[in-house]
Amino acid sequence: MDAQDGGSVPTNWWTTGRLAIIGFAGVLMVLAAILVINASSTDTIIAAGEGINVLEGSTNECVECHASTTPGIVEQYGVSTMALANVGCEDCHEVAADYPGALEHEGTHILGSPSAAMCSDCHPAEVRQFNASRHALPAYVAMVGAGALNPEHLEMYESIPEGGFNPDRERNSLYHLEGPAITRFACEGCHNVGAPAADGSVGECQACHLRHEFSLEQVRKPETCNHCHIGPDHPQFEIYQESPHGISYATGGDDWNWDVESGRATAVDFPAPTCALCHLSGFGSMGTTHDVGDRLTWFLFAPVSEPRPDANSNRVRMQTVCLECHNGTFVDEFYADADAATLAVNDWVLESREIVKPLQDAGLMTPEPFDEPIDFEFFNLWHHWGRTAKFGAWMQGPDYTQWHGAYEVLHSLAELREMVDDKLKEAGLEPAGG
Ligand code: HEC
Ligand code: HEC
Ligand code: HEC
Ligand code: HEC
Ligand code: HEC
Ligand code: HEC
Ligand code: HEC
Ligand code: HEC
Structure with missing residues (x-):
């Protein structure tokens, strides 16, 4: 566990009542310090199962006062596994007076919004x-x-x-x-x-670990990613919803084992994957990573997709996740087909560049971005429709590959041809005749 890598053992006991909880967990109390480390996973079960607020009745200064000034925060943090593991408000918030961004607060100095540097002490x-x-x-x-x-x-x-x-x-x-x-x-x-x-x-x-709960269930659910991975240019959430994986989640997810310890999840806990499971979580023999590019083969967001520097090993890592539930032939065939779809979209985007080229060559497009309708059409073609078609193929969303993707690409190609010809004619030049 990373929390112990730095060797820092939490010493600020919330209350003596905490000891009773740990005692209840049946852990031998030999040394208090060892106990905190060993008890954490047993405690997780108590906290997750029963939502006990371990901060109730705490005599910690920050907690006592904040229980009335910001009760919601104390309530949320109180049921987290970190509070149970005796990580205090101070551990994330308290800094030296000369720390960049430090605010003077109640006789000490704090960060209003703790940075990743605070987490990195323990993680x-x-x-x-x-x-x-x-x-x-x-x-x-x-x-x-x-x-x-x-x-x-x-x-x-x-x-x-x-x-x-x-x-x-x-x-x-x-x-x-x-x-x-x-x-x-x-x-x-x-x-x-x-x-x-x-x-x-x-x-x-905290963009994913929403404030003070630090809950595995919350962060593993696709709604967390939905905050950003949504909309016409990257509709990963909508695609997921219409995929068999998303349908399994929507219809059966209530019964999945959301709080399973990190790195220990298997298909028994999750019969179908969420975003996190494919891109981030430890699953079966794959370890957890916070590098969301670590399992990706292509730069799909690019106008014309290229393989990533570590494409081959990345691909093996993603496929290792698929193989927990699907057989090898299924996964190989799926990847071959999705590669072909990616290249087909690349061809359309290259074609759109050819269509617009005569206009650019004749100096008939302004250098300013987004100041004439053709700029938007040319941009939408790959940024919205081309990308959506690719994402739909890779994440099993047929409506996005088809009607929000490929069909719109064809429509945009036709619009572009007409726009280009009109502009050439207007300038007294030969239309390209596409
Ligand atoms: C005596 C009461 C009291 C104590 C003790 C106290 N706070 Fe506060 N804290 C407040 C109040 C009141 C506010 C809201 C201040 C405001 O709105 O300007 C606040 C605000 C904060 C904020 C938000 C600051 C910002 O500007 O975003 C943080 C973070 C915070 N406290 C953390 C702590 C921590 C950590 C401790 C313990 C080291 C602590 N507080 C101790 C009363 C207290
Ligand atoms: C594991 C780290 C961590 C711990 C422990 C922690 N916080 Fe925070 N806290 C954060 C982060 C991250 C933010 C910034 C969230 C944001 O701005 O969206 C924050 C923001 C705040 C804020 C300002 C946000 C607001 O809505 O007013 C207050 C107040 C606060 N924390 C109080 C506390 C108190 C009280 C405790 C202890 C009961 C505590 N925090 C424990 C990480 C932590
Ligand atoms: C003082 C050390 C410390 C700091 C600082 C700290 N953590 Fe933790 N964190 C822990 C410990 C210890 C655990 C293990 C709790 C357990 O599994 O019982 C933990 C667990 C977690 C978990 C997993 C929760 C679960 O249910 O398994 C998340 C997520 C997390 N921390 C995020 C953060 C983030 C984000 C920050 C910075 C804003 C942060 N931590 C700062 C010590 C720390
Ligand atoms: C606060 C917004 C936000 C949230 C929440 C968020 N992401 Fe992202 N994500 C982004 C942005 C922005 C990018 C694009 C970064 C870039 O390429 O410049 C991105 C890129 C990615 C990528 C592509 C990485 C690459 O190497 O090209 C993946 C995969 C990803 N996110 C997965 C997830 C998953 C899974 C979740 C939920 C557990 C999630 N994201 C939550 C904003 C977010
Ligand atoms: C709803 C959240 C959201 C908003 C708002 C948003 N983006 Fe993004 N953006 C993303 C996500 C998610 C990706 C990653 C798509 C992928 O990797 O498939 C992304 C990708 C990108 C990329 C391509 C990745 C890269 O590093 O080149 C650029 C550039 C970009 N966004 C710029 C912007 C700009 C500029 C704005 C505002 C005008 C903006 N975005 C608004 C979520 C958002
Ligand atoms: C894109 C969303 C996202 C962001 C941003 C994010 N996390 Fe996480 N984090 C997750 C997910 C999803 C899990 C659960 C993984 C699993 O299923 O085991 C997780 C789990 C964790 C855990 C517990 C599991 C473990 O790895 O031991 C810690 C600790 C943690 N995150 C710390 C952080 C820290 C520190 C940061 C900021 C540097 C951060 N996270 C940013 C999504 C995110
Ligand atoms: C079944 C596993 C699976 C699930 C579930 C899943 N993805 Fe993906 N995702 C993939 C695969 C496979 C790719 C294409 C990888 C490649 O480039 O080889 C991908 C691509 C992406 C990309 C594009 C990265 C780029 O290069 O632009 C983003 C962003 C992303 N996924 C986010 C998400 C989000 C957010 C969710 C949930 C709403 C999600 N994924 C659900 C497997 C999954
Ligand atoms: C945790 C288990 C699990 C993982 C991991 C998983 N899937 Fe699935 N997948 C399912 C389930 C359940 C279905 C629903 C259909 C079924 O029962 O076969 C499904 C369906 C599919 C389908 C649709 C099949 C059809 O008949 O329409 C495709 C394609 C697919 N998965 C690809 C992938 C890929 C690619 C990966 C890895 C990136 C992956 N899956 C990872 C469980 C999983």
């Missing part, structure tokens, strides 16, 4: 994996551009093997076009998952 592996993923700096760069990073973060960004891939910077222009009054509630609501903090650490763990 170094999760933080390392997260930092190596596109949920970290790449997500932030996708929004603001690499130019916004300081030299230290730029170096970190460039060292992420699958991070630097950013073939199309036109999308960043929307961030500037729309302006901060909008983007504060738009792009930032999703892309700040990888924003740097004042102390230099990266990312918002």
Whole structure:
């Protein structure tokens, strides 16, 4: 367990009542310190099963006062496994007076919003994996551009093997076009998952681990990912809902073993996968990772998809998850077919570039992004419809591959041809005749 890697043993006992709970768990009390470590998994069962608030009656300063100022937070944190493992408010919030972003508070100093640096004291592996993923700096760069990073973060960004891939910077222009009054509630609501903090650490763990519950059940459910992975350009949630996996979840999920210890889940606990299970969770012989790119073969979000640097080993890792429930031939055939669908969409996007090229060559498209209808059509073709077709194929959503995907691509190709011919004619040039 990572929490013990640093060797720090929690010492701030919430209450003496806690001892009774642990005693009830039947753990031998030889040394209090050893007990905290060993009792944690037994305690998990008590907390998860009975929702006992271990902070009730606590004499801890932060808790006593916050039980009346922010009772919801104390209630939520009180039933978490971390509270049970004796991790205190101070462990995440309290910092030295000169710590970047420190606020003076009730005779000490705190962070209002603890950074990933606070988690990394006890969860170094999760933080390392997260930092190596596109949920970290790449997500932030996708929004603001690499130019916004300081030299230290730029170096970190460039060292992420699958991070630097950013073939199309036109999308960043929307961030500037729309302006901060909008983007504060738009792009930032999703892309700040990888924003740097004042102390230099990266990312918002609380984007998935919603405030103070730190519940495995909550974070394993697809609704957690739905906050961001939704909408016309990346409808992964909608696709999942119409897939056999999503149907199993919607109809049978109430009975799944959501609180199973991390790294121990099998098909007995989960008869069908959620987003987390395929992309992140330990499952069967696959270990848990916070690098969500670790099992991906293609850069699917790109206009024209290319294989990832570690495509082959990534593919084996994802297939290891599939193979817990499907047989080898099924998985191989599925992958071969989905590869072919990916290449077919690539061809359409390349075709759209050919269609627009005469206009670009003749200087008949303005250099400004998103200032004429053809810019939107050209963009939607791959950014909405092409990507949706690919995601639908890979995650078993036929309606998205078809009617929200391929069909819309064909429609956009026809629109583009007509728009280009009209503009050429208007300028007194030969239409391309597509
Ligand atoms: C005597 C009461 C009291 C004590 C003790 C206390 N707090 Fe607070 N805390 C408050 C109040 C009241 C607020 C809301 C302040 C406001 O709205 O400006 C607050 C706000 C906070 C915030 C939000 C700060 C922000 O600006 O976002 C955090 C985090 C916090 N407290 C953590 C702690 C921690 C950790 C401890 C223990 C080290 C602690 N508090 C001890 C009363 C207390
Ligand atoms: C495991 C780390 C962790 C622990 C332990 C923790 N917090 Fe927090 N806390 C956070 C994070 C992360 C945020 C930022 C959430 C956000 O801004 O969305 C936060 C935000 C807050 C806020 C400000 C948000 C608001 O809505 O007002 C308060 C107040 C707060 N915590 C109080 C507490 C108290 C009291 C305890 C102990 C009972 C505690 N926290 C224990 C991680 C922790
Ligand atoms: C002082 C050490 C410490 C800090 C700081 C800390 N954790 Fe933990 N965390 C633990 C321990 C110990 C456990 C194990 C609890 C158990 O399994 O009984 C744990 C468990 C967890 C779990 C799994 C919960 C479960 O039900 O198995 C999550 C998720 C988690 N921590 C997230 C975070 C995040 C996010 C932060 C930073 C905002 C953070 N932790 C900060 C010590 C810490
Ligand atoms: C609803 C959440 C959400 C909003 C709002 C959002 N994005 Fe995204 N964005 C995502 C997700 C999720 C992906 C990943 C899609 C994938 O990998 O399949 C993504 C992908 C991207 C990418 C491609 C990945 C890369 O690193 O090149 C860019 C660029 C991007 N977004 C920029 C923006 C900009 C700029 C805005 C605002 C104008 C914005 N996004 C608004 C969720 C969002
Ligand atoms: C994209 C969503 C997401 C983000 C962001 C995220 N996590 Fe998690 N985390 C998960 C999921 C899903 C699980 C459950 C994995 C499983 O099924 O065992 C998890 C489990 C954990 C656990 C307990 C299991 C373990 O690995 O031991 C810890 C600790 C944890 N996360 C810490 C963090 C920290 C620290 C951060 C920020 C650096 C973070 N998480 C950011 C989704 C996320
Ligand atoms: C707060 C918003 C947010 C949440 C919540 C979120 N993601 Fe993401 N995710 C993003 C963004 C933004 C990107 C695009 C990053 C980039 O490529 O620039 C992304 C990218 C990804 C990718 C592609 C990574 C790559 O290497 O291309 C996967 C897979 C993924 N997320 C899975 C998940 C899963 C599973 C969950 C839920 C457990 C989840 N995400 C929750 C915002 C989010
Ligand atoms: C059955 C397993 C499975 C489930 C369930 C699943 N995915 Fe996927 N996902 C995949 C596969 C396979 C790919 C394509 C991987 C590749 O590139 O080889 C993929 C691709 C993605 C991508 C695109 C990454 C890129 O390159 O642009 C994102 C983002 C993503 N999934 C998020 C999610 C989210 C969010 C959910 C839940 C709503 C989800 N996935 C459910 C298996 C799954
Ligand atoms: C935890 C078990 C589990 C895992 C892991 C899993 N699946 Fe499934 N899958 C199912 C179930 C259950 C169904 C529903 C149909 C059935 O009973 O065969 C299904 C159905 C499918 C179907 C549709 C079959 C049809 O007849 O329409 C495809 C395709 C598929 N899965 C692909 C995958 C891929 C690819 C992976 C890995 C990325 C994967 N699955 C991982 C359990 C799983």
